[in-house]
Every structure is written in C-alpha cells, then in structure tokens.
Amino acid sequence: MGITVRPAQLSDIAELARVLSIAFSDDPLMSWLIRDDVTRARRVAALFTAQARHHFIPLGGAEVACNDANSVVGAALWAPPGHWHVSDSAMLAQLPGLAFAFRRRLLVAARLADRMAAAHPREPHWYLAVIGTLPGVRGQGYGKALLNSRLDRCEAEGVPAYLESSKPDNVPYYERFGYEVTGTLDAAKGGPPLWPMWRTPRGRETRW
Template sequence: MGVAIRAAGEADRELVVGLLDAAFQDDPVSAWVFPDAEHRRSTHPLLVAAFTDIVLAAGRIDVTEDGTACALWMSVPAGAQDQDEDGPAQLRAAVDPENARVELIGRLTADIHPAGRAHAYLWMIAAAPGRQGEGLGTALMASALDRCDREGLPAYLEASSARSRKLYERLGFELLGGPLDLPDGPRMWPMWRDPRG
C-alpha cells in the first residue's frame, strides 16, 4: 500500500490525542459515554489522552509516518484477567467524575474480554476525518497483524460500529460470542483473529 508506519513515542502524544479525539467525537460509543455534544467536545479529549498515556506506558502505538492515522495496541499475557479492578473508577475520577458511563464502559468491556490465551488487543484505531476511507486503517492493521502472525499471537478488539466490524471481518476477525449492548446505547462486537501462517 505504500504507507510508512512507525512506533510512536512520547513526542507523538499530542498528535495521537488529536487524531483519536477528532476521529471518535461522533462515534456511537463516544456519543453514548458523553451524550451531551458540548460536554463531549470538552471532555472527550481528556478520555483519549488518558488512553494514550496508558498505551504509551505499557503498550504500543503505531502511527503513519505522515501523522494522519494511529492504532493503540496492548499486549495481554496468557491467563490475564482484568488486572486493575480500580482502573475504570480511577479513569472516571480523572476524566469526568460525575459521569458513571466512563467507568461503566471500562467494566463492561473488561467483562467480555477473553482470558486464557496471550493476545494483542487493539484498543483504538483512528484516521484523521479528512483521510478516512483511504486505506490508512487497513495499512495500520495489516502491519500489526503481520507482527501477530510472525509471533504466533492472536488479536482481539471490540468493533464500535457496523462499518468497522465489516473492515475487521475482511482482515480475518470473527465474532467472539454475542455482541455487547450498552444500556440504552449502541452495540459493540467483540472480535478475535487467530494468527496465520
């Protein structure tokens, strides 16, 4: 595809936060977590900044060389459970203390996260709004999935829209169990991909 991809570092933090915020402002799950659009505009950047900091510290962020797309990955060891029971509550306290949905989304996704096998977990992937549909997300995914295949590592994610679910299916992901229906909100699809080769 000709898309150059590199691992992001601390110097890329603001770039990554900006990409995630712009790409997910109108995402169905983000709109459910922050139903008021004005509040979402001011608070959503704090949430994606917290996610970025977590992954910079303990995972891997891939970014296109031109800075128009990124993907946040965490490595989950074999047998790992939700290791930080207080994580969702701490996130809520740091980002939006009055908003129970910030904590709830963390607990609900942790409840459906597969345990047992080591895997790579795609936390978020984003392309700048003006660059969506150009294959940047596919290039980021292909690079990471090639890494997974070389390492014999499965990959897991939760698709937050029907459109993204179709993309992940084209990349070899399959539904893992039933969907997650957020209370009075949208549906998320847990998806799994076994390594190839």
C-alpha cells in the same frame, strides 16, 4: 503518497489524542457517554491522552500513521498479550483524565468498563482498544497500514488478536483482516451495543 507507521512517543500524545478525538466524534459509545456535543472532542482527547500516556505507550502498544509531511493522521492503541487489563497504578494515574472526560458519568463509564472486562477473552492475545484516522485520509490506506503493522506481528508470533467494534458498519472492514464476530455485547446496559471480534492467526496469506 507514502505511509509511515511507527511507534508513538510521549511527544506524539497531543497529536495522537487530537486525531483520535476527531476520528471518534461520531462514535455511538462516546456520544452516549459524553452527551455534550460542544465539549465532547476536548473531553475525548483528554481520555485518549490519559490512556496513551499511562497504559499503551509504556507497554509499547501505541502506533501512529504519518503522511508525507510527517504529520500524524491516524493512530492505534494496542495492549500486548497479558496486559489488556489496566493495572491499579495505571488506572490511578489516568483518573484525572477520566474524570475530566466523563464528569458525572464517570461511574457509568466505570461500570461499562467492568462489563467489557468480564466479557474479555482470557487467552493471550493482542488487544486493539482504539484505532482511528482523520476523515480526510480515509480510504487512503492509513487504517490498513496501522492494522497490518501489528497483525503482521501476530502472524509472526502465532498470537490471536481481539477488538470490540462500536460501529456495525466497521465490522465488514475488520473481517477483511481475518477478524470474526463472536457475539453482541450489551456493555452499556441499554446503550449502544459492541461487537466483539476475535482473530486467529492463519498465516501471511490472510494479509489484506
């Protein structure tokens, strides 16, 4: 089985968004924000479409993992150092997708994003906003390949990395790659918590 990780192109957006919407179908935070089980997948796909098209792909931070058939089975959205905060112009471009995704809870989502931004580290770093694979390929190394693709660059450049895990079960997985929990973030104000995780570059020997 061959695993290919490559930069995402605009032509990949539909498939990237579909894969991530499936990967996040049981995500506690997405389920809390988008409470309709019937429409959630389509609305989450619209969210990731807007984010990929107007923020992560233009910044060179979107990657996809493909199988032997060259089908996209995983994706990661990273923001490079100094660009984790979405610009006003990019946010305006994303607004139709965000409105479709969150509907009446758009203001709730905006407040959550503001709380996450307030707690976000200011030191330059690579920010892993989203990573996911199709359920059928989990455990086959696609997530690992996606993570190592960007973390190898972090090591080469001596740059830290940061993420917020929305699932406590995923925390030990990220710890294998050198991330450490820095606390618990109640960004949803009574909703599902987040676990901020910071990774200091330590050299190639930490690669898993």
